Amino acid sequence: MDIIKFTSKKSFSIGFIGFVLVLLAALPLYAKGYTPILLTSIFMYVILSVSWTLFSGPTGYMSLATAAFFGVGIYTAAFLGKTLPLPVFIISGGLISSIVALLVGALTLRLRGIYFAIFTFGLVMLISNLLLFWELHAMETRGRFVVIVDYNTIYYTMLIIFVALMLTAYFIRRSKFGLALQSIGENEEAAAHIGINVTLVKVVNFAVSAFFIGAAGATIATRWTYVDPYIAFNPLFSFLPVLMAIFGGMGQLYGPVIGAVIFAYLQEILITRFAELYMLIFGVILVFSILYIPNGLVGLIQKWRKGGQAGEHASN
Amino acid sequence: MLEVCNIDTFYGKIQALWGVSLRIDEAEIVALVGANGAGKTTLLNTISGLLCPASGSATFLDKRIDGLTPHYIAELGISHIPEGRRLFPVMSVRENLEMGAYTYHAWKRKEETLEEVYRVFPLLKEREGQLARTLSGGEQQMLAMGRGLMSRPRLCMFDEPSSGLAPRLVLEVFKVIKTLREQGITILLIEQNVKRTLEIADRAYVLENGRIVSEGKSSELLQNNHIKKAYLGL
Numbered sequence A: 001m002d003i004i005k006f007t008s009k010k011s012f013s014i015g016f017i018g019f020v021l022v023l024l025a026a027l028p029l030y031a032k033g034y035t036p037i038l039l040t041s042i043f044m045y046v047i048l049s050v051s052w053t054l055f056s057g058p059t060g061y062m063s064l065a066t067a068a069f070f071g072v073g074i075y076t077a078a079f080l081g082k083t084l085p086l087p088v089f090i091i092s093g094g095l096i097s098s099i100v101a102l103l104v105g106a107l108t109l110r111l112r113g114i115y116f117a118i119f120t121f122g123l124v125m126l127i128s129n130l131l132l133f134w135e136l137h138a139m140e141t142r143g144r145f146v147v148i149v150d151y152n153t154i155y156y157t158m159l160i161i162f163v164a165l166m167l168t169a170y171f172i173r174r175s176k177f178g179l180a181l182q183s184i185g186e187n188e189e190a191a192a193h194i195g196i197n198v199t200l201v202k203v204v205n206f207a208v209s210a211f212f213i214g215a216a217g218a219t220i221a222t223r224w225t226y227v228d229p230y231i232a233f234n235p236l237f238s239f240l241p242v243l244m245a246i247f248g249g250m251g252q253l254y255g256p257v258i259g260a261v262i263f264a265y266l267q268e269i270l271i272t273r274f275a276e277l278y279m280l281i282f283g284v285i286l287v288f289s290i291l292y293i294p295n296g297l298v299g300l301i302q303k304w305r306k307g308g309q310a311g312e313h314a315s316n
Numbered sequence B: 001m002l003e004v005c006n007i008d009t010f011y012g013k014i015q016a017l018w019g020v021s022l023r024i025d026e027a028e029i030v031a032l033v034g035a036n037g038a039g040k041t042t043l044l045n046t047i048s049g050l051l052c053p054a055s056g057s058a059t060f061l062d063k064r065i066d067g068l069t070p071h072y073i074a075e076l077g078i079s080h081i082p083e084g085r086r087l088f089p090v091m092s093v094r095e096n097l098e099m100g101a102y103t104y105h106a107w108k109r110k111e112e113t114l115e116e117v118y119r120v121f122p123l124l125k126e127r128e129g130q131l132a133r134t135l136s137g138g139e140q141q142m143l144a145m146g147r148g149l150m151s152r153p154r155l156c157m158f159d160e161p162s163s164g165l166a167p168r169l170v171l172e173v174f175k176v177i178k179t180l181r182e183q184g185i186t187i188l189l190i191e192q193n194v195k196r197t198l199e200i201a202d203r204a205y206v207l208e209n210g211r212i213v214s215e216g217k218s219s220e221l222l223q224n225n226h227i228k229k230a231y232l233g234l
Helices: A002-025 A034-059 A066-080 A086-108 A113-139 A151-174 A176-186 A188-193 A198-224 A236-248 A254-273 A278-292 A296-315 B040-047 B070-076 B093-100 B110-120 B122-126 B137-149 B167-182 B194-200 B218-223 B225-232
Strands: B002-011 B014-024 B029-033 B055-060 B078-081 B155-159 B186-190 B203-208 B211-217
Touching: A002 A151, A034 A066, A034 A151, A034 A176, A034 A198, A034 A236, A034 A254, A066 A086, A066 A113, A066 A198, A066 A236, A086 A113, A086 A151, A086 A198, A113 A236, A151 A176, A151 A198, A176 A188, A176 A198, A176 B093, A188 A198, A188 B070, A236 A254, A236 A278, A236 A296, A254 A278, A254 A296, B002 B040, B014 B029, B014 B040, B014 B055, B014 B211, B029 B040, B029 B194, B040 B078, B040 B155, B040 B186, B070 B078, B078 B137, B093 B110, B093 B137, B110 B122, B110 B137, B110 B167, B122 B137, B137 B155, B137 B167, B167 B186, B167 B194, B194 B218, B194 B225, B203 B218, B211 B218, B218 B225
Parallel strands: B029 B186, B029 B203, B078 B155, B155 B186
Antiparallel strands: B002 B014, B002 B055, B203 B211
């Protein structure tokens, strides 16, 4: 009985996910203009937030390097976009971000807690200022133009990166590698004791997460058409994904997705209506969600479900 | 089986081990006794690769292991059950055990090993789905030992497995260690409970201020006046 219930529930969720994917894939056919553009932004935030959670969720290492990897992706698109075809420069954006993550990770993943957070944030500033210095002194121009791509192509690219990321995150969670990540988060010393190569696991995961962040950056750059180091390495892109993941809840894969969708949509509304106030409103929401729903929306949903089940049992 | 030769280990500039040598033969129980801060844990950490010795050598099954990384040494068949258990608190008992089989060769046989571990610790099977942090102290120690066995080790190093346990549970721990030896696992044991330790061990080393000050058959050490005075309070 339970097994039947379980499989039907599982096939239901697979069916539901498939249905949503078909709707999303067919979107440009029935929704024109603003909707694909809005959804592209939402996907971008979902990718940033899920990628952040992919690394920082299980390991407990608070990374603020998201803006660095994002910016590296953006600048890769700016440099390579005019000469290389779209898939190539987007994958390059991801790969170059990964390489940066590998180098930085190998150097800094021995730092723990707040030191790691500060270093990763310093990385954003470092790369951004190095680029600025180089542009001003060697190129004598600030900023550059990015190749223009039509909105539907950008939308589909983002969708593909999103699907690839979700699949990767799903399989990592269920793999031996995912277990290793979780055990590092719970007790890193014990993880080393049982024979996990903790440095390798952390660095590889950091690089995987950076790949998707970089690819998203390379994609969105084509919509922004002009970038300079301040735009590309905006520190907000380090903080927003964290906020979204905390709000959504990191216990489940869909947590950061929900968080990012809600916040990205909220941002669109707030920016147009209360442009000066929107960061303030974000801040207030974050404070309240940490105080009252520390496990995010996911925690709330699970609590509510459990309550429902307990009720069912009681009535039986 | 394990041969440690003239090891010096430092924490930064402070030297913790001074020319320590130690030998363990197949299927032996060897005890390492000494006061707090004598360097017992440091020696275990050096053997398992968590610390790198500044000089000297360590050989396991005719292979040099000093300077190798911990995951590589674990793969060779040394299991280190650290002091204070160090479980994964929000993983279930079963998940904790499965993580113990993380090494490449152990992962392939983890279901089979799990059955064996459950046979040694039937209680863990009952508690299979419970989170590790909800176990009692004794159960947590059983879990830590079980997790150490999941890697199918040739050599098991226990760091104070009885610390913080009730006397009856301490007996239980010693019983398990004896059973493991009967199954052919070689054991290096650190214990505060010197008398009982020397009773089950074949040989023992006494560590003081980072140096081995005496070694020999446990039965002989039990008769040694210095040992009697310093550790047995006789």
